[in-house]
Amino acid sequence: MKRLRFDRWTGQLPLTRAGSALGSTSMPRPGVSVATISPRCTAVRYQSTLQNTSVWQGNPTTLESDGPYEQYKLYEEDDGTDHERFPPLEELPEKATTLPSPPPERALQSAKLAALHARLSLPERLPLQTLARALVDASADEDARFNNTNLAFVGQSLIHYHVAEWLMCRYPRLPMDIMYAAMRGYAGPATLHQVARSWGIEHAAAPGGEVDPGLLQFSQQRVGDSITAFGYRRTESKAVQKLRWRHGLSSRVVFDDDFGDMIDVEDSRAELMARANTEWGNEYTRALAERAFANCTRAITGALYAHAGREAAASFIKAHILSRTLNMTYLFAFKKPTRELSLLCAREEFEPPVARLLSETGRASRTPVFVVGIFSGKDKLGEGQAANLNSARHQAAMNALKSWYLYSPGEDTRLPSEMLTEGAKPWEPAYIDIGEIISR
Amino acid sequence: MTIRALQQVSVGRNGVGSFVLQCKKLDFHYCDFGGSSKGMNGFIKSLLPAFVTANPQVEFSVSPRPSRHPVIIAQYINGREKSVCVRNMQPYEILKKATLLRDSNGEKNKRTVKPVRSINESVRGVWSPYHGNGLRV
Numbered sequence: 367m368k369r370l371r372f373d374r375w376t377g378q379l380p381l382t383r384a385g386s387a388l389g390s391t392s393m394p395r396p397g398v399s400v401a402t403i404s405p406r407c408t409a410v411r412y413q414s415t416l417q418n419t420s421v422w423q424g425n426p427t428t429l430e431s432d433g434p435y436e437q438y439k440l441y442e443e444d445d446g447t448d449h450e451r452f453p454p455l456e457e458l459p460e461k462a463t464t465l466p467s468p469p470p471e472r473a474l475q476s477a478k479l480a481a482l483h484a485r486l487s488l489p490e491r492l493p494l495q496t497l498a499r500a501l502v503d504a505s506a507d508e509d510a511r512f513n514n515t516n517l518a519f520v521g522q523s524l525i526h527y528h529v530a531e532w533l534m535c536r537y538p539r540l541p542m543d544i545m546y547a548a549m550r551g552y553a554g555p556a557t558l559h560q561v562a563r564s565w566g567i568e569h570a571a572a573p574g575g576e577v578d579p580g581l582l583q584f585s586q587q588r589v590g591d592s593i594t595a596f597g598y599r600r601t602e603s604k605a606v607q608k609l610r611w612r613h614g615l616s617s618r619v620v621f622d623d624d625f626g627d628m629i630d631v632e633d634s635r636a637e638l639m640a641r642a643n644t645e646w647g648n649e650y651t652r653a654l655a656e657r658a659f660a661n662c663t664r665a666i667t668g669a670l671y672a673h674a675g676r677e678a679a680a681s682f683i684k685a686h687i688l689s690r691t692l693n694m695t696y697l698f699a700f701k702k703p704t705r706e707l708s709l710l711c712a713r714e715e716f717e718p719p720v721a722r723l724l725s726e727t728g729r730a731s732r733t734p735v736f737v738v739g740i741f742s743g744k745d746k747l748g749e750g751q752a753a754n755l756n757s758a759r760h761q762a763a764m765n766a767l768k769s770w771y772l773y774s775p776g777e778d779t780r781l782p783s784e785m786l787t788e789g790a791k792p793w794e795p796a797y798i799d800i801g802e803i804i805s806r
Numbered sequence: 807m808t809i810r811a812l813q814q815v816s817v818g819r820n821g822v823g824s825f826v827l828q829c830k831k832l833d834f835h836y837c838d839f840g841g842s843s844k845g846m847n848g849f850i851k852s853l854l855p856a857f858v859t860a861n862p863q864v865e866f867s868v869s870p871r872p873s874r875h876p877v878i879i880a881q882y883i884n885g886r887e888k889s890v891c892v893r894n895m896q897p898y899e900i901l902k903k904a905t906l907l908r909d910s911n912g913e914k915n916k917r918t919v920k921p922v923r924s925i926n927e928s929v930r931g932v933w934s935p936y937h938g939n940g941l942r943v
Contacts (some may be wrong), residue, residue, distance in 0.1 A: 422872050452870075477865045477866070477867070478865050480862065480865075481830070481831075481862065481863055481865040483862055484862035484863040485826055485828070485863040487824075490836065492925065539808050543809055543810060543811040544809065544811050547811035547812065547813055547814070550811070550813060551815055551816050552816050553817070557815050560815065560818065562837065563883075564820070564883065565825065565883075566826070566828075566830045566883040569878070580865075595826045619942075677810060684823065685823040685824035686818075686823065686824050688823070689818075689819075689822050689823020690816035690817060690818045690928075691816060691817045691818075691819065691821070691822075691925060692814055692815075692816035692817070692926055693814070694812065694813060696814050696815060697811050697812055697813075698809060698811070698812070699809070699810040699812050700809060700810075701808045701809075701810070703807050705808065705904050706808045707811075724936070725936040725937070726936075727935075727936065735936065737937075743830050751936065762810060772830045802809075803808075804808050804809075
């Protein structure tokens with residue numbers, strides 16, 4: 367059987383040479399004491415990355431004996447590896463393995479990070495160090511100077527602002543419930559998680575100072591202290607969760623976060639933490655991963671804002687978040703559509719709605735089809751088809767209501783934030799609707 | 807309370823709004839001794855530097871794989887991997903293979919029957935037998 371040569375393998379984790387660890391039985395090389403070998407040897411990483419190979423950068427092959435290649439002396443065992451041809455590619459700073467996240471200066475040496483920067487077409491003004499920081503979740507490194515909490519909060523505010531503004535101008539008649547659902551559909555954690563995945567961001571198995579800075583780092587055991595929601599803590603939150611107390615929309619607008627959810631309460635965090643710590647591969651650990659990926663998307667947006675300014679961040683959000691597709695008609699679920707439609711007609715002073723059968727086929731058969739239209743005077747408000755008359759009428763009322771609620775002034779509606787650019791045309795007021803038909 | 811909201815997650819389409827190259831990483835493996843690696847060694851020396859500079863979105867790595875045929879392995883954002891054995895190929899042939907891997911989206915090769923695939927609603931609508939004047943038989 368062939369001998370496996372781990373030293374020739376490539377990988378993300380640092381591998382130590384045989385006999386380099388403290389307390390190993392092999393003889394150290396004469397002239398090099400064990401104490402000097404071990405800490406640095408453990409810190410040298412073997413990874414074949416192009417930027418650093420000498421083949422490729424055309425580095426001079428003449429080596430000075432005590433120059434940059436002095437470190438090769440540290441390999442005690444001569445196993446025939448030609449260290450001039452296969453140099454260790456990255457030397458970790460001292461104590462890197464004890465740090466919770468990679469030191470910022472290592473960001474410049476990561477090929478993954480540079481590739482991510484180019485893949486997202488980020489401007490050069492956004493340095494790799496900041497991008498590396500955006501990839502460190504609060505659960506990996508608690509120190510707010512090194513994790514992405516601050517950037518994520520800025521990014522989150524920007525994303526929510528742009529999405530909310532766009533929804534308000536594009537669909538001015540959305541009921542608040544649907545508005546929350548649409549907000550979550552575009553900017554919720556599940557969506558931002560998908561966005562980060564679609565950028566090709568990978569995560570490290572476990573966070574640490576020796577990990578490649580181009581990998582997303584979060585802990586699968588801990589919940590980080592990142593702020594991902596802005597709202598007020600309700601005194602009655604426990605009762606709302608356990609006893610299902612009613613919390614109406616008006617109070618949700620005031621107290622809760624941008625998706626109309628109660629902000630994280632201690633209990634749910636504690637439960638998340640306890641269960642993620644003891645179980646594996648369940649909804650809790652998945653929730654932690656989703657949180658970390660979503661925070662990373664927010665942090666990259668926030669970093670872009672910090673370094674390249676408002677316009678760059680706005681076009682980034684437009685390109686990566688608002689360009690996604692969400693079919694708004696799928697967000698509606700009606701309970702009593704006919705009642706709501708007649709109230710709408712009364713409010714708008716239309717004639718009361720009347721359902722009329724437009725066409726039908728196979729009434730006596732197993733599969734009948736009825737097409738029903740809802741008319742207000744001579745205007746047809748909506749049309750629906752179903753296998754029985756009542757369902758068809760309901761369907762028609764739902765379609766009429768959806769076409770009312772999904773009124774849009776057009777695809778290229780101007781947004782208030784566009785006024786911030788220099789030389790913008792004078793603002794024409796956007797359409798504001800008087801509100802929902804029946805609010806709760 | 808008559809309206810309730812159902813939750814949906816928006817769908818991203820690469821190329822609408824922004825384009826993200828789907829090839830994440832390219833590994834080039836070569837052998838110093840084997841004759842089948844001759845072209846690969848030439849490629850690494852002469853053509854690879856320019857190819858790398860032209861493609862900053864992709865992470866590159868070059869590593870020896872002694873006593874094996876040379877191979878290019880590509881990793882994609884969708885988690886799949888594609889590899890091409892480039893034994894006995896000339897440098898420019900290898901460049902073509904590398905470009906092919908870079909431009910691929912990582913999905914399995916499929917036979918495309920319809921020229922356009924879209925999640926947008928049809929502009930024309932779906933034909934209905936219950937509307938219009940109908941067809942007299």
